[in-house]
Amino acid sequence: MPLVVVGSVALDTVETPSERRDDLLGGSGAYFAYSASYFSAVKLVSVVGEDWPDEHTRLLQSRNIDTAGMQIVPGAKTFRWSGKYVRNMNDRETVDVQLNVMNQFSPVLSEEYRRCRFLFLANDPPRLQREVLRQCPGTTLTMADTMDLWINNERDELDELLKEIDGLVLNDSEAILLTGDANLVRAGHRVREMGPRFVVIKKGEHGAMFFSQHETYVLPAYPTADVVDPTGAGDSFAGGMMGYLAEQGNFEPTTLKKAMAYGTLAASFTVEDFSLDRLRKIERQDLDRRMDEYQRMLSF
Amino acid sequence: MPLVVVGSVALDTVETPSERRDDLLGGSGAYFAYSASYFSAVKLVSVVGEDWPDEHTRLLQSRNIDTAGMQIVPGAKTFRWSGKYVRNMNDRETVDVQLNVMNQFSPVLSEEYRRCRFLFLANDPPRLQREVLRQCPGTTLTMADTMDLWINNERDELDELLKEIDGLVLNDSEAILLTGDANLVRAGHRVREMGPRFVVIKKGEHGAMFFSQHETYVLPAYPTADVVDPTGAGDSFAGGMMGYLAEQGNFEPTTLKKAMAYGTLAASFTVEDFSLDRLRKIERQDLDRRMDEYQRMLSF
Numbered sequence: 001m002p003l004v005v006v007g008s009v010a011l012d013t014v015e016t017p018s019e020r021r022d023d024l025l026g027g028s029g030a031y032f033a034y035s036a037s038y039f040s041a042v043k044l045v046s047v048v049g050e051d052w053p054d055e056h057t058r059l060l061q062s063r064n065i066d067t068a069g070m071q072i073v074p075g076a077k078t079f080r081w082s083g084k085y086v087r088n089m090n091d092r093e094t095v096d097v098q099l100n101v102m103n104q105f106s107p108v109l110s111e112e113y114r115r116c117r118f119l120f121l122a123n124d125p126p127r128l129q130r131e132v133l134r135q136c137p138g139t140t141l142t143m144a145d146t147m148d149l150w151i152n153n154e155r156d157e158l159d160e161l162l163k164e165i166d167g168l169v170l171n172d173s174e175a176i177l178l179t180g181d182a183n184l185v186r187a188g189h190r191v192r193e194m195g196p197r198f199v200v201i202k203k204g205e206h207g208a209m210f211f212s213q214h215e216t217y218v219l220p221a222y223p224t225a226d227v228v229d230p231t232g233a234g235d236s237f238a239g240g241m242m243g244y245l246a247e248q249g250n251f252e253p254t255t256l257k258k259a260m261a262y263g264t265l266a267a268s269f270t271v272e273d274f275s276l277d278r279l280r281k282i283e284r285q286d287l288d289r290r291m292d293e294y295q296r297m298l299s300f
Numbered sequence: 301m302p303l304v305v306v307g308s309v310a311l312d313t314v315e316t317p318s319e320r321r322d323d324l325l326g327g328s329g330a331y332f333a334y335s336a337s338y339f340s341a342v343k344l345v346s347v348v349g350e351d352w353p354d355e356h357t358r359l360l361q362s363r364n365i366d367t368a369g370m371q372i373v374p375g376a377k378t379f380r381w382s383g384k385y386v387r388n389m390n391d392r393e394t395v396d397v398q399l400n401v402m403n404q405f406s407p408v409l410s411e412e413y414r415r416c417r418f419l420f421l422a423n424d425p426p427r428l429q430r431e432v433l434r435q436c437p438g439t440t441l442t443m444a445d446t447m448d449l450w451i452n453n454e455r456d457e458l459d460e461l462l463k464e465i466d467g468l469v470l471n472d473s474e475a476i477l478l479t480g481d482a483n484l485v486r487a488g489h490r491v492r493e494m495g496p497r498f499v500v501i502k503k504g505e506h507g508a509m510f511f512s513q514h515e516t517y518v519l520p521a522y523p524t525a526d527v528v529d530p531t532g533a534g535d536s537f538a539g540g541m542m543g544y545l546a547e548q549g550n551f552e553p554t555t556l557k558k559a560m561a562y563g564t565l566a567a568s569f570t571v572e573d574f575s576l577d578r579l580r581k582i583e584r585q586d587l588d589r590r591m592d593e594y595q596r597m598l599s600f
Binding site: 087088089176182183184185186189203205206207209216217218219220221223224225227254257258260261295297298299300 | 560
């Protein structure tokens with residue numbers, strides 16, 4: 001089933017201990033869409049400025065991502081993010097953020113998009129996420145991401161959003177911030193009690209945890225010796241996960257767990273190079289091959 | 301097959317965000333031995349002072365741990381460790397260490413103990429670990445633990461030890477310190493290249509990683525909502541792991557992975573209460589039941 005993602009598309013500058021890269025294709029919407037495209041048809045809703053390189057759009061289209069919902073605003077500049085990773089690649093400093101055209105991001109979805117049954121609200125202000133959600137009253141599954149900024153500054157809107165979505169993905173530090181509980185197992189269930197049917201806590205190199213009323217589990221990250229750039233790993237995780245759910249057309253417990261695993265593996269490819277450079281070299285069969293390895297790794 | 305462990309036995313004072321406990325039964329040798337006792341016969345080599353409560357020895361003996369190698373030194377005081385856990389239970393501050401009788405710990409193993417085929421050298425100065433190893437020339441499997449203190453201050457002896465043992469277990473921060481590599485996958489293999497046939501990196505609440513020439517894998521921790529006291533989790537992990545290997549009498553790859561899983565589960569019980577208070581309430585069948593759950597958790 002087709003999947004609509006509403007999220008940012010950005011030009012990133014990334015500095016790692018060994019290298020610096022400018023003007024990379026980035027943004028949560030872009031990473032999500034590309035990763036989900038291995039599993040299902042994806043429609044990307046976003047906004048860019050007139051400095052947006054056409055080749056980036058073509059790259060997304062090369063995986064059959066529908067970019068009709070990507071608005072180009074004349075005279076405006078694309079959202080820019082700049083970050084730096086220190087020694088262990090887990091600690092990231094945001095060096096600079098220029099929201100630019102994202103300041104005026106107020107997506108109005110087409111009739112076709114509004115009929116989509118699978119919807120992902122990437123990390124945006126919860127007020128905006130709720131506006132999109134109101135445009136799509138007939139979804140089968142809505143998932144969302146959030147971040148510390150909204151937990152701290154838009155808590156009321158976030159609390160309302162949590163009651164309206166089916167699944168939430170967030171980082172471990174965000175789950176602790178949202179609940180005040182440093183035990184992730186308790187924190188995950190507390191977030192779930194705020195509204196969503198299920199919650200996924202992303203732990204970076206330590207994997208991801210899943211919480212529903214009857215299930216609690218952890219899947220480790222795929223062990224990667226060559227982490228080149230972790231940017232977009234969390235969004236690729238969400239894209240792989242929800243792409244698989246949309247492909248299967250359901251979110252039964254067994255489908256959800258396999259989806260968590262595909263999300264894990266999509267993220268494991270993303271971190272092996274800058275931007276989408278590693279993902280663009282793989283096909284679905286590479287994800288399936290790594291899935292076989294991953295399942296063997298977890299069998300005993 | 302019987303398993304000999306050489307390590308400390310201590311009186312611990314532990315402070316968590318909610319509670320403080322004094323004079324608890326602790327020490328790496330004690331946690332290891334108790335945890336291993338669910339799987340195989342265990343002989344504990346250690347030293348205590350005359351302040352050592354006899355009831356602690358009886359508790360160890362109640363699980364058929366052979367305490368003939370536990371020397372009581374008249375006029376001396378038992379090793380004391382005092383630690384404090386802050387909010388997230390992962391960060392531990394050592395408040396006080398009184399080595400006391402451990403200062404003169406220089407174990408001489410009996411003939412019977414020297415014939416043991418499975419030997420665990422808990423965290424002690426590598427010089428001492430090597431002395432024990434020389435007394436047991438016929439072991440089938442020797443594993444050891446180490447810590448930052450020896451990595452920093454006894455590196456030459458540690459380097460020699462690493463060439464003499466089959467398996468090393470250490471924490472993630474110690475693996476990074478030992479190799480200078482913050483990527484744990486690379487760090488694990490680098491430690492392995494220093495000598496041991498296999499290396500286990502313990503990541504606390506994030507599980508454990510295994511490295512041999514042909515295998516690299518990660519197992520997550522069992523998700524625990526009620527972490528009361530993490531003290532001894534790493535030693536319980538090692539005890540469960542090596543206890544199972546001694547029970548099976550081999551360390552084939554499939555045995556090793558199951559052993560990693562049992563270590564994970566032994567640790568998951570340990571953290572549910574202070575000292576050995578949770579472990580003393582379980583039987584082997586509780587570990588096996590949790591193993592079934594854990595295997596289901598990792599199946600998809």
